[in-house]
Amino acid sequence: MIYLDNHATTRVHPEVVEAMMPFFGEQFHNPSSGYRAGRSVKKAIAEARGEVAELIGAKEEEIVFTGCGTESNNMVLKSLARIYGRKSSTVITGVIEHSAVLRPVQAMEDVGFRVKRCGVDVEGRLRVAEFREVCEAAETGFASVMWANNETGVIQPVVGLCEVAREHGIAFHTDAIQAVGKTRVDVREVPVDFLSISGHKFHAPKGIGALYLREGVRFEPLIRGGGQEGGRRSGTENVPYIVGLGKAAELARKALEKDAHAGIAANRDHLEQRLVAEIDGVVLNGSRDHRVPTCAHVSFEGCEGAGLLILLDEAGVQVSTGSACMTGKQQPSHVQKAMGISDEQAKSSLRISLSQFTTREEIDEAVERIKKAVKKFRSVQGGSGVGPVVVYP
Ligand SMILES: Cc1ncc(COP(=O)(O)O)c(C=O)c1O
Known part of the structure; x- marks a missing residue:
């Protein structure tokens, strides 16, 4: 069989499987446990966080592990909706977003948020001028525009869009799920506030994702509980999958460097x-x-x-x-x-x-x-x- 559907999902890299295996067996411990075995699992999570951060040029503490890319998108969009409220804010997005952005935004519109959807040109790229007009007209609010489209693979003018958003005090999220691991994504060069990642698009397993939160941004957790992930996403950590995502990030970074x-x-x-x-x-x-x-x-x-x-x-x-x-x-x-x-x-x-x-x-x-x-x-x-x-x- 010739597999040519890698935008749907990718094969898990054998080195990723290998890295994950000990955490289903010997190293099954809870990372919050105070004894040595627990601390060693905690260290593995920290290393994985370091790898994901390095892949996108972020700081370790700016990375939150999530259950998938859809969760990352929902977490950030719902947080922004709560912070900005529906009265005077505008939600700005693109017409070509994945349903993991389209649907939460639709739900906001249904409860009274003002939503503006920018169009694309014939090449499938968002029109920056239109985005600028919408930002100018918006009193306050937030924007969510994908980095690369899942159907066409077309990369959006994210740098330009981010700069426009910044000029107008609009918080900026990007769904970079089809870009991370495939092309250079560096948050030191592109001033996004929030960025979503999904492991299974670059040779980690399905069911693990991450969210980048730029240092200092306001964020309201969607899932509250034991305070894991710095209180930003509670729940006992999915250790094997987090380790797998870390390994996939390391492999992707090395491949991109070469x-x-x-x-x-x-x-x-x-x-x-x-x-x-x-x-x-x-x-x-x-x-x-x-x-x-x-x-x-x-x-x-x-x-x-x-x-x-x-x-x-x-x-x-x-x-x-x-x-x-x-x-x-x-x-x-x-x-x-x-x-x-x-x-x-x-x-x-x-x-x-x-x-x-x-x-x-x-x-x-x-x-x-x-x-x-x-x-x-x-x-x-x-x-x-x-x-x-x-x-x-
Ligand atoms: C652009 C984009 N956003 C979000 C998702 C959802 O990611 P996940 O499958 O990890 O929930 C996908 C997956 O197809 C995608 O391509």
């Missing part, structure tokens, strides 16, 4: 070049210059993404449709709609996402199988490109 991600980008570019050269009616979506190295978002004229996904699965290639599949029916996603991509083109797209484990041989083999799947789909379709004739489960 520019190992250039190899992933080279494989992605090779994939795109071959698809464009060898299949008619292929369109590459999203910015070419501002994107993480792991993602290709491709439309195949006259095909339906959901159908191609099934044909490719049968042929041993795992990818995602380029747009969300709602109630079993392929719908153009909110991201593609926002980019002005036609419904037809959106529905015919695939998200093909790579990792450090993807080889050139796999890419070449995947291209051959995609060529066959597209040919098969188009022959069944009769080349008209209108109306699906294949029935999908």
